[in-house]
Amino acid sequence: MVSFISTTLLLLPILLVLVAKLRCKQTHRNIPPGSSGWPILGESIEFLRTNSEGAPEKFIRDRVEKYGSHVFRTYLLGEPMAVLCGPAGNKLLFSNESKKVALWWPASVQRLIGPSLISxxxxxxxxxxxxxxxxxxxxxxxxxxxxxxxxxxxxxxxxxxxxxxxxxxxxx
Missing domain, CATH: 1.20.5 (Single alpha-helices involved in coiled-coils or other helix-helix interfaces)
Structure with missing residues (x-):
């Protein structure tokens, strides 16, 4: 009886995690490929490093090659975001401003630049x-x-x- 209870207590959390992951994958089928990176930091360190080296496009190029898509998700400057690359991404973004997409700046960037025209x-x-x-x-x-x-x-x-x-x- 004790072994049954201990086995149940061990398997129940594992089963719950598997069910949660399965439901998460089913509800987020349209999310682009990508990584959130480290908790809280995301991929900000890598993004800032490539910018400081004078090659910000390297961050984008590496992820396009890694995920095989011109649309990928990442976590930068404390916010989850999708990155659109190439002519198709630019066309979608600029032809649908205020319709399907909106200009948005992470809270950390808004605090940095303040209430300016760009924000x-x-x-x-x-x-x-x-x-x-x-x-x-x-x-x-x-x-x-x-x-x-x-x-x-x-x-x-x-x-x-x-x-x-x-x-x-x-x-x-």
Whole structure:
């Protein structure tokens, strides 16, 4: 009798874990492949390391190769997220903004950048971006050329008097 009770107590948790995993897989069939990495940290350390090395695309490329998909899930900066890569991902993202997807920043990033234009979304974000883009049309930029030229010449005259300047006439 004691062995039956101890066996039941041992097998019951194992059975519950297996049932929970099976139900989890059935309900999350459309979740892209990926990893959550370490608890709390996720894959943030690897992401920040590749960024500090000047190759942020390496983080993305490694996961695309690992999972064989241009859509994968990860856990960065304290938040679970899906990453969309390539032209199809960009098209989905930009053609469906505010319809199927929304601009979103992890809480840690929002605390870091504060209430700026980049963190705005929805109607407020569209209004701000439209106002900002009106300053960057071709006519407005052409008006700025004389000022930029004057500032550049002044900087070169005051800061680069005795320095050698390499002049590149054509880049491309």
């Amino acid at each position: 705005k979304s929805g109607e407020e974000g569209r209004v701000h971006k439209k106002m900002l883009m009106s300053f960057f049309n071709m006519e407005e930029l052409v008006k700025c050329i004389p000022t930029m030229d004057d500032v550049t010449r002044l900087h070169l005259a005051t800061q680069w008097q005795d320095s050698e300047i390499d002049l590149l006439l054509h880049i491309g």
